[in-house]
Amino acid sequence: xxxxxxxxxxxxxxxxxAADRLRSPEGRxxxxxxxxxxAFRVRIDDRRFCGVRCAQAWLRASGVTPRxxxxxxxxxxxxxxxxxxxxxxxxWGDGSPDEIRAFATLEEAQRRVQAYGGTIxxxxxxxxxEEHAAD
Amino acid sequence: xxxxxxxxxAAFAAALRLLLGxxxxxxxxxxxxxxxxxxxxxxxxxxxxxxxxxVSWPLLYLVLQSYVPEWPRVMCIQGVTRIGxxxxxxxxxxxxxxxxxxxxxPLLLFVAGGWFVLHLANRADxxxxxxxxxxxxLLGAAxxxxxxxxxxxxxxxxxxxxxxxxxxxxxxxxLTGGDPxxxxxxxxxPPQAPPWLTPAYFVATFAAVAxxxxxxxAAxxxxxxxxxxxxxxFLRDVAxxxxxxxPFHHCTYCMFKDAPESIxxxxxxxxxxxxxxxxxxxxxxxxxxxxxxxxxxxxxxxMAVRLLIPR
Numbered sequence: 362x363x364x365x366x367x368x369x370x371x372x373x374x375x376x377x378x379a380a381d382r383l384r385s386p387e388g389r390x391x392x393x394x395x396x397x398x399x400a401f402r403v404r405i406d407d408r409r410f411c412g413v414r415c416a417q418a419w420l421r422a423s424g425v426t427p428r429x430x431x432x433x434x435x436x437x438x439x440x441x442x443x444x445x446x447x448x449x450x451x452x453w454g455d456g457s458p459d460e461i462r463a464f465a466t467l468e469e470a471q472r473r474v475q476a477y478g479g480t481i482x483x484x485x486x487x488x489x490x491e492e493h494a495a496d
Numbered sequence: 497x498x499x500x501x502x503x504x505x506a507a508f509a510a511a512l513r514l515l516l517g518x519x520x521x522x523x524x525x526x527x528x529x530x531x532x533x534x535x536x537x538x539x540x541x542x543x544x545x546x547x548x549x550x551v552s553w554p555l556l557y558l559v560l561q562s563y564v565p566e567w568p569r570v571m572c573i574q575g576v577t578r579i580g581x582x583x584x585x586x587x588x589x590x591x592x593x594x595x596x597x598x599x600x601x602p603l604l605l606f607v608a609g610g611w612f613v614l615h616l617a618n619r620a621d622x623x624x625x626x627x628x629x630x631x632x633x634l635l636g637a638a639x640x641x642x643x644x645x646x647x648x649x650x651x652x653x654x655x656x657x658x659x660x661x662x663x664x665x666x667x668x669x670x671l672t673g674g675d676p677x678x679x680x681x682x683x684x685x686p687p688q689a690p691p692w693l694t695p696a697y698f699v700a701t702f703a704a705v706a707x708x709x710x711x712x713x714a715a716x717x718x719x720x721x722x723x724x725x726x727x728x729x730f731l732r733d734v735a736x737x738x739x740x741x742x743p744f745h746h747c748t749y750c751m752f753k754d755a756p757e758s759i760x761x762x763x764x765x766x767x768x769x770x771x772x773x774x775x776x777x778x779x780x781x782x783x784x785x786x787x788x789x790x791x792x793x794x795x796x797x798x799m800a801v802r803l804l805i806p807r
Contacts, residue, residue: 366790373760373794377739377802380757386741394742394754395571422744458569 390458392419398456404431404438412458413446413488420489430489434463441489445470448486449479461488497653502562506555509548510648516545517642524635542615542634545641546608553601556648560594561753566656573749579656586654593651600644606770607637610777617778626778633777689733689746694803697723697730701765701796704772708789713775716788720772727765730799735761738802761798767791 390397390411397409403416405427410416413432420427430441444463447470461482464470470481482488497503523538560573570576580590611633618626700723707715736751737743739758751758768791775781775788 369790370794370797373764374797374801376757376760377798378805380755381741381802381805384755392742393571393745393747394740394750419744456568 390415392416392422395458398458400433400436401457401459402433402438403441405429413461413463414459417488432463432489434465435469437465439463439465446482446488447473447479448482449473449477498563498566498656500562502555502559503652506552506559507649507652509552509555510645510652513545513548513552513641513645514649515645516541516548517638517640517645520545520638521635521642524631524638538634539615542611542637545638546612549604549608549637549641549644552644552648553605556597556601557749557752559652563656571750572747572753574747580654587656590651590654590656593647593654596647597644597651600640600647602766604637604640604644606773607633607640609770609774611637613774613777613784617780620780629777689730689737693726693730694734696726697734697799698796700726701768701792704768705789705792705796708772708785708792711785713772713781713785716772716785717776720769724769731758731762735799735802738805757798758802761795761802764791764798765795768795 386394388397389395389409391408392410392415395411395415397411401412403410403413405416405420405425406429408419410419416430419425431438432441432444434444441463444465445467447462447464449460449462460479462470462473462479464473467481473479474481497507520538520541523534523541557573560576563576563579564570564572567575567579570579577591577594580587582588611630614626614630614633618624618630700719704716704719704723707713707719731748731751732746735758736748737745739751739755752762768788771784771788771791775784778784
């Protein structure tokens, strides 16, 4: 093998290493790599997800038992067990990653359903387990 | 038709391929009666056709990438490839047209490149003994270019007004078949890479490299025929999670978008596979075999380095 070929091979071999160092996963969903929006973000331990469905899929795929799951509801981050989830039919144009919305109070969730349709998820339908009072 | 700079350029290039393909076909079929002037016209048109064939492949993906923002919950080309599925009329044909284009593009590049290799060998031959083969391969390339141009034009012109993608995230669509019925259920597990896939990729590619070093063209071609489908699976199920650092994300399109160095690795593999095939067109194939060896080796090296980087 000629020296020129060896140098070219070495440089190409280093390329993934260099590219990996330059790339930052900040602001990306830990499941599918999509950009996360602060309005719909879900946090499981130290990982961030673009929405409820990505977070659920990651939990199922990884088999991890999370210490904490936090969702954005009405603009603030709360424990997922205290949130009320709505499966909405209206997702167009709001930049949402999926059709599940989180609300801090039951009244807010009901208002959403009355205004835009959808169903409040209860029991086994609830993402991230049963409802509990906030910690 | 979705109008943007890429789609207009692609439509122009596709129309040109269709026209030039038909022109080369008609000129080539009456080649025996052609005069010197027509020969040069045929050659010039053929070179243009080869150039268009090369450019049209990445251009198609640029067009598809430019379509991504058209649908709010489509996040990559994988989502665009599903536009039209389940609809009625012409838009229902969009996924099939794209599937066909993903076959005709590399095939056209292979045949057009084969013609060019044969043409160079024929030009170096004083008796021009390969003229018949050159013309036959050229006619094949022209027919393929016309078909490819026609298919792409049809894809670009068919309206894409569908606004009801079942799900936008490409991973969910792959996993659940796009079932929107349940928000919380039916999230299937990601397709894990079968344990044989990574060894199969390295063994098949290494076998091709070894055969090329030993100048065993038949063995190299056989290894390439195995390596190509294995590599396509490897790219989706092993390389893309590794390049993206997302263990459950199996999408080659996202890998190309978010880890552009993977395009280099895949292009090098394609160089290896194409050059191995082109080496069959002529006996004077040392540069082609060298290019094939280099392409395979470099691609394998990049993949190995990527897989070895700790997460």
